[in-house]
Amino acid sequence: MSSSKRNDAGNPRQSVSIAIVGSGGTGALTAGAMLLEAAGRVGLYGLMTRSVGPQIRGGEAAALLRFSAQPLACMGDSYDLLIAIDWRNADRFAAEIALTKDSVVIGDPRGGDMPEMVPESGARTAEIAMKALAKDIPGGRQNMIALGVAVGLLGLPEADLFAVIEKQLGKKGDEAVTASKAAIEVGLAEAAKLDHAVPLSVPSANAEKPERWMITGNEAAGMGAIRGGIRFAAAYPITPATEILEWLAPALTKVGGVLVQAEDELASINMVIGASFGGKPSLTATSGPGLALMIESLGLATAAEIPIVVVDVMRGGPSTGIPTKSEQSDLNIAIHGCHGDAPHLVLAPLSVGDCLFTTQWAAHLAEAMQAPAVVLSDQFLGQTRALIERPADVAFIAQRAAVTEAVNDYRRYALTAEAVSPMAIPGVAGGQYTADGLTHDEAGTPSSAAGHHEAQLDKRRDKIETFTYGDHWADIEGEGEVAVLTWGSLTGPAREAVARLAEDGIKARLVALRLIAPLQVEQLATALAGCKRVLVVEQTHSGQFYRYLRSMCDLPDEVRAFHRAGPLQIRPSEIDAQIREWRS
Amino acid sequence: MSKAQAVAYKQGDYKSKVKPIWCPGCGDYHVLISITRALAEIGVAPEDVAVISGIGCSSRIPAYTNCYGFHGVHGRSLALAAGLKVARPDLTVLITSGDGDGFSIGGNHFLHACRRNVDMTYIVMDNRVYGMTKGQPSPTTEPDWDSALSPGGTGLRPFHPLVIALASGANFVARTFSGDPNGTARVLVEAIRHPGFSFVEILSPCVTFRPDEKEWKNMVHTAPVEPTDDAARAARRIMTDDGFNLGVLYRGHRAPYQPEIGTASVDVADLEEAFLL
Numbered sequence: 133m134s135s136s137k138r139n140d141a142g143n144p145r146q147s148v149s150i151a152i153v154g155s156g157g158t159g160a161l162t163a164g165a166m167l168l169e170a171a172g173r174v175g176l177y178g179l180m181t182r183s184v185g186p187q188i189r190g191g192e193a194a195a196l197l198r199f200s201a202q203p204l205a206c207m208g209d210s211y212d213l214l215i216a217i218d219w220r221n222a223d224r225f226a227a228e229i230a231l232t233k234d235s236v237v238i239g240d241p242r243g244g245d246m247p248e249m250v251p252e253s254g255a256r257t258a259e260i261a262m263k264a265l266a267k268d269i270p271g272g273r274q275n276m277i278a279l280g281v282a283v284g285l286l287g288l289p290e291a292d293l294f295a296v297i298e299k300q301l302g303k304k305g306d307e308a309v310t311a312s313k314a315a316i317e318v319g320l321a322e323a324a325k326l327d328h329a330v331p332l333s334v335p336s337a338n339a340e341k342p343e344r345w346m347i348t349g350n351e352a353a354g355m356g357a358i359r360g361g362i363r364f365a366a367a368y369p370i371t372p373a374t375e376i377l378e379w380l381a382p383a384l385t386k387v388g389g390v391l392v393q394a395e396d397e398l399a400s401i402n403m404v405i406g407a408s409f410g411g412k413p414s415l416t417a418t419s420g421p422g423l424a425l426m427i428e429s430l431g432l433a434t435a436a437e438i439p440i441v442v443v444d445v446m447r448g449g450p451s452t453g454i455p456t457k458s459e460q461s462d463l464n465i466a467i468h469g470c471h472g473d474a475p476h477l478v479l480a481p482l483s484v485g486d487c488l489f490t491t492q493w494a495a496h497l498a499e500a501m502q503a504p505a506v507v508l509s510d511q512f513l514g515q516t517r518a519l520i521e522r523p524a525d526v527a528f529i530a531q532r533a534a535v536t537e538a539v540n541d542y543r544r545y546a547l548t549a550e551a552v553s554p555m556a557i558p559g560v561a562g563g564q565y566t567a568d569g570l571t572h573d574e575a576g577t578p579s580s581a582a583g584h585h586e587a588q589l590d591k592r593r594d595k596i597e598t599f600t601y602g603d604h605w606a607d608i609e610g611e612g613e614v615a616v617l618t619w620g621s622l623t624g625p626a627r628e629a630v631a632r633l634a635e636d637g638i639k640a641r642l643v644a645l646r647l648i649a650p651l652q653v654e655q656l657a658t659a660l661a662g663c664k665r666v667l668v669v670e671q672t673h674s675g676q677f678y679r680y681l682r683s684m685c686d687l688p689d690e691v692r693a694f695h696r697a698g699p700l701q702i703r704p705s706e707i708d709a710q711i712r713e714w715r716s
Numbered sequence: 717m718s719k720a721q722a723v724a725y726k727q728g729d730y731k732s733k734v735k736p737i738w739c740p741g742c743g744d745y746h747v748l749i750s751i752t753r754a755l756a757e758i759g760v761a762p763e764d765v766a767v768i769s770g771i772g773c774s775s776r777i778p779a780y781t782n783c784y785g786f787h788g789v790h791g792r793s794l795a796l797a798a799g800l801k802v803a804r805p806d807l808t809v810l811i812t813s814g815d816g817d818g819f820s821i822g823g824n825h826f827l828h829a830c831r832r833n834v835d836m837t838y839i840v841m842d843n844r845v846y847g848m849t850k851g852q853p854s855p856t857t858e859p860d861w862d863s864a865l866s867p868g869g870t871g872l873r874p875f876h877p878l879v880i881a882l883a884s885g886a887n888f889v890a891r892t893f894s895g896d897p898n899g900t901a902r903v904l905v906e907a908i909r910h911p912g913f914s915f916v917e918i919l920s921p922c923v924t925f926r927p928d929e930k931e932w933k934n935m936v937h938t939a940p941v942e943p944t945d946d947a948a949r950a951a952r953r954i955m956t957d958d959g960f961n962l963g964v965l966y967r968g969h970r971a972p973y974q975p976e977i978g979t980a981s982v983d984v985a986d987l988e989e990a991f992l993l
Contacts, residue, residue, distance in 0.1 A: 172993045345991040355991075358984055364803045383987055388980040392802055394795065395828035402792040403799030406768070409786055410804035432789050522988070558784040558800075558807055561763045564732075566778045566785030577734055578779060578787075 147200035148286060148332045149208040151229045152278055154217030156184075156191045159275030163217075164195020166300060167282055168346065168517060170293040174334055175341045177203050178519040179484070181512060183225045184456050192221035194229065199286070201333050203520070205483055206624030209705040211235055212330045213285060214255075215278045217262060218243035227700060231255045236328040238281060240274070260322045269318065271311030280319020287331040290320065345485075345520050349513035350375035350417075352487035352523070353443050354383060357415050359488070360495030361530030362441065363389030364414040366403035368396055368422060371455040372511040373445035376417040397422035401429040404440045408433075409567055411557035413499055413530035415491075417443040420462045421452065423469070423506075430504050431470040434592065436567040437545065437555070439498040439505075439532065443491060446510040448698045457699030458511035460620055460671040466506045467649050467680065473589055475596045477505035478649035480620035482607055484518040489526060490646055493604060496528035501595050502552055508648065510671075512701060513621045538562050544576040547587060551595035597650050605647040608659050612639025614711055615660055618669040619645040619677055622702060626669050629707035640711060653685045665690040667710055673697035727756045730765075732782045737773075743894035743920030744773055747841055748780055750897045750918075751810065754904035755783075758808075765808045768797040770822060773848050774814035774841035774920070791821030794829040794838065801834050805974055808908060809836040815854040816846045819877055823855070826877075830884030833912040835972040837904070840877065840915070841894070843922035843929065851925035877917055878954045882947045882966060887912030889950065889966040893936040894920035896962070903964060912972040919960070932960070939963035 150167070154160035161182055168180045178199040185191035198208050210230040216222065216239045231237065231253035239246055241259045250257065260281060262274040283293050294313060301308045323329075347355075354376050357365070365384060367377035381391045389412075394400035397418055404414035418426065423444045433440050446462045448454030466478045477497055481490035491507055498505040535542065535556040544565040546553045556563025570578040571585045579585075607623065610630050618626045623644035630642045643659045645651075660666060666688050670677040678693035694710050696702065730752035738744050755765060765783035769775035771790035778785025784807075788796050793811050801809045818826055818840045829838065844861075846852040852865045856877065860869035881889050888910040892900040900918060907914035919936065921929035935958075943964040944950050950966035 169993065344993045345988075346993050347991045351991070355987065358987065364799070366799060385975075385978075386980065386982045386987065387984055388978060390802060390975045390977050392799065392975070395824055398792055399795035399798075399825055399828070402788065402795035403802075405788070406786070406796035406799030406801075407803035409784075409796075410766075410800045410807070412803040414799070414803070428789050429792065436786070436788075519993075522992075556784075558766050558804060559764055561761070564763055564782055564784050566767075566787055568779070568787045569789060570787060576779075 145212070145330065145332055146202070147198055147204065147208060148213070148330050149198045149211045150213045150215070150282055151194055151196050151211050152215045152217070152282065153192070153194040153222060153225065153229070154275070155220035156193050158193070158217040159273055160193045160217055161195050163275040163279040163282070164197055165517065166279055166293070166296050168197060168519065169296045170283065170288055171199050172344045172346050172519040173292040173295060174288060175344065176201060176332070176334065176519060179204050179207060179516050181207060181516040183228050185221070185224060192224045194225045196229070199332055205627045206704060207701065209703045213282065214238070215281060216240065216243060217274050217278050219246055220244050222247045236285070236330060256328055258326050258328060265318050265322070266315055269311060269314045271307055272315040273312070276312045276315035277319040277322070280316035281323045283316070284320040284323025285326070285328065285330050287329065287334065343522055345522050346517060347484070347520065348375065348515060348517045349481065349484040349487040349509055350445065350515065351379050352485060353417070353491040353507070353509060353514070354379040356488035356491030357441065357495060358383060358387055360492035360528060361413045361499070362415045362495050363387070364404065364407035364412040365389070365391040366394045366400040366416050367391055368394050368400045368418065370419045370422045372447055372515050373417045373419045373443065375514070376443055376445070397425040398429070401426040401440070401442065405429060405433050405438050408438050408440050409558070411534065413439070413495055415441040415443065415495070417445065419445050419447050419455070420449045423462060423465060427465065427469040430476065430506070431472060431474045432569045433504040434470065434474040434476050435569045437502040437592070438567065439502050441491070441494050441498050441505050441507060443507040443509055445514040446508060454699055456511065458621065458671065458701065459698030460508070460510060460622065461673065461676060461697070462508060463648070463672065463676040463680065466508055475593050475650065476503050477501070477596065478508060479505060479646060480508040480648055481513055482620065482623040482644050482646055484513055484516050485520040485523050487513055488523045492526065493528050495530050499530040499532045500552070501599060502532065502555060503592070503596060508620055510621050535560055535563050543574045545572060545574050545588060545591070547574060547591055551591045551598065601647055601652065605645065605652045605655060606659065607642065607644045607646065610634065610639065610641040612641055613662060613664045614639070614715070615641040615643055615663045615666045616669055616707060616711070617643045617660070617666050617681070619648060622669050622671055625702055625704045626707055628704035629711070632704060632708050633711060638711070638715070651684045656685060660688060663688045665714060667707070667714070668693045669702060669707055670695045671698050671702060723761065725756050725759055725761070727752045730755045730762050730782050732780055734779045736780055737776060739924045741923040742773065743843065743922070744777070744841055746894040746897045747774070747839070747900065747918055747920055748777055750900035750904055751777070751839070752781065753897065753901035754908060757901065757905050758908060760808050764806070765810065766800055767810045767812060768793045768800065769812045770817040771848070772814040772817040772846070774812055775817055777812040791817055792825060793817070794822065794825040797836055798829065798832060798834045801836050802975060805977070810908070811836060811838045813838065813840045815840065815842045815844060815856045819855040819875070827880070827884045830881050830886040830913055830915070832973050833885060833887055833970050835911055835913070835974065837907045837914045837916065839904070839918060841918050841920035842877070843920050843926060845922050845925045847922045847925055876954060878915070878965065879951045881915045882951045885970065886915045887968040887970050887972070888914035888964070890916045890964040891962050892916060892918050893932065893962055894918050895933045899962065906964060910967065912968065912970055936960045936962050939965060943967050945969060
């Protein structure tokens with residue numbers, strides 16, 4: 133988990149970061165995906181995130197990758213290797229691909245003008261005529277040459293890459309496979325001519341290859357939903373959440389569930405409320421603009437005590453913002469968006485793989501408490517494809533306190549010791565009641581009486597605040613008098629920063645919240661006990677998380693808020709530097 | 717979960733003990749009677765019926781029935797009902813709405829519910845006014861109807877819900893009058909039994925804010941022709957009638973939207989195969 137060590141060419145590195153860029157249609161993303169899968173076959177860990185513009189065709193595309201023999205939680209600080217299939221529109225992502233004098237940059241001499249950032253960085257450069265070389269190969273494509281160059285410079289086994297090519301292109305026929313392999317061979321030969329290798333410490337070929345999953349956070353959220361017992365989903369497409377729904381559509385059918393495409397987000401959340409009222413654990417997924425539309429009905433699910441899960445894959449906001457890039461700025465609306473006092477659950481996955489666990493846990497919690505749960509993923513977690521270990525099986529599953537046999541004198545909103553009332557499912561004789569967004573009494577009959585209002589508000593608060601959440605509310609690691617306090621996808625950079633500090637003998641704690649609301653105030657105080665300094669880290673312009681913490685609990689005397697808007701994810705080195713600077 | 721057909725249900729079995737909040741003389745009282753009468757005629761068990769609504773006078777009906785009910789947010793009842801029916805095709809699903817809830821704030825869902833054609837029955841009590849907020853014009857209000865919110869009238873042309881339903885793909889279209897509860901109940905029986913999305917517009921006077929609508933009882937008349945299965949023909953008739961033509965106006969043959977919810981064909985663990993390298 134250490135930084136990319138700036139060794140001389142020839143010495144393997146702890147991690148390697150690679151960017152393959154090109155204008156839309158050049159196949160940069162395809163090459164990146166194949167490189168990731170080949171690394172996975174070798175037993176490496178890895179991440180691939182995409183940086184794309186809003187255009188469907190003809191924009192810019194960058195495959196951003198990082199590999200290591202150790203699990204990876206985030207992208208690196210800078211790139212060791214940048215391969216530009218062409219330089220068109222490269223200025224649009226220049227800020228996201230940090231280069232240093234140790235970086236290697238490879239471009240096509242006929243690929244347009246190299247952007248200023250390259251000479252400014254002092255990076256070593258080389259030219260490979262990828263387009264011209266590809267033309268000499270029947271069916272050859274320049275992105276496959278780039279892929280060959282990358283594999284050659286990394287020192288990955290050719291056989292593993294060819295296995296990926298056969299798997300991915302086999303359905304297109306032998307010609308496509310042969311052409312790609314030929315192009316890769318050319319790329320490998322070109323790489324061999326360079327003295328700019330960026331070799332990676334690859335696990336020994338003799339070592340037993342561990343089981344590796346290749347998965348995006350959006351797929352992981354879908355898988356977690358199904359593991360957690362979700363069997364109904366309603367969908368309205370929105371970037372960057374759509375893949376959750378597209379993954380769920382066929383998957384739900386296979387496990388006896390169903391997905392319905394709705395006409396808008398107002399409909400999708402109401403469809404899941406209706407299905408859940410009918411007894412089916414239900415979920416929808418969206419991004420900020422969709423969540424804003426759903427908020428009124430999120431309050432309905434709170435008041436009527438209908439369990440639902442809403443996954444919000446956050447993007448830059450407000451308004452349409454930056455649909456294709458990450459930010460954590462839906463925190464406020466997720467916690468505080470509802471009118472009235474409407475306590476509900478807000479959770480956040482802490483890594484790509486954790487999208488599975490957290491969504492599964494959210495389904496379990498929502499059903500257990502008959503309340504809505506919002507899962508705050510984001511574009512980085514959702515659309516990053518990661519090589520991870522298989523997520524552990526956990527017992528959390530949707531289990532609702534339900535009335536399934538005929539009853540008499542049923543009171544849907546009865547005040548009980550644990551504040552959760554058994555829910556009659558339509559079809560059960562004697563259980564008929566009207567679920568209502570109007571203030572109601574224990575039987576569900578509408579009421580505007582002060583006593584009924586307060587009793588039901590208390591009930592809905594108590595069931596959530598007195599629930600025992602166990603250890604999953606946060607990941608707590610390390611020790612010392614300094615703590616990095618963060619949440620969601622910023623956990624990755626924070627975790628790596630704390631590990632780097634530890635390598636230099638600087639003790640620091642990591643406290644990363646998975647359960648955002650209700651805030652576990654006492655547990656957080658325990659986690660921070662003995663801390664003198666707390667650095668609060670988040671990807672928002674205004675410090676939403678910091679303000680939330682300040683409004684809810686006491687923190688140690690010295691607290692600093694370190695935050696900025698997306699899409700430039702806060703890097704491990706920046707957190708590391710904040711802590712070092714603070715100590716001195 | 718259907719119950720033995722041997723049980724004979726009475727109209728009273730579908731009524732709850734909750735006292736309606738409606739004004740004396742409101743047309744909606746009769747609609748409640750018609751709904752319970754229709755359900756008794758069909759003989760479905762009260763616990764196998766769900767009545768879904770949004771916000772407004774007409775949307776209060778679920779709590780007045782002895783069925784499962786959902787009184788949700790303004791304008792979204794059709795979506796909530798569709799989710800329920802797709803997830804639970806064994807239930808009989810009714811939606812009760814009004815001209816504001818159904819055609820203004822809920823207008824988009826109306827179009828898509830007709831298009832989607834889920835097997836459920838949409839009952840809209842049209843009184844051409846927002847009653848619960850004390851008298852504002854709705855999408856079916858006459859353009860010159862004076863109110864505090866739109867002095868002198870909106871100047872806007874009211875639209876034809878029945879024609880919109882036909883154009884959007886509703887499978888059954890009818891108009892009834894609340895003052896004829898027996899006639900309305902007969903149409904509701906047919907609407908509930910008809911497969912797919914059935915739309916019944918019930919002219920239901922608001923005696924408080926539209927006292928002029930008390931005259932409707934003298935204006936309504938039975939449609940002079942038989943229902944058609946030709947949507948264009950039905951639309952032409954409705955566009956050219958006087959708005960008080962009652963009866964079943966259209967019966968379509970489109971198959972309802974009901975994605976099959978089968979038993980699981982694979983273990984959850986089998987889905988993981990796709991991620992394994």
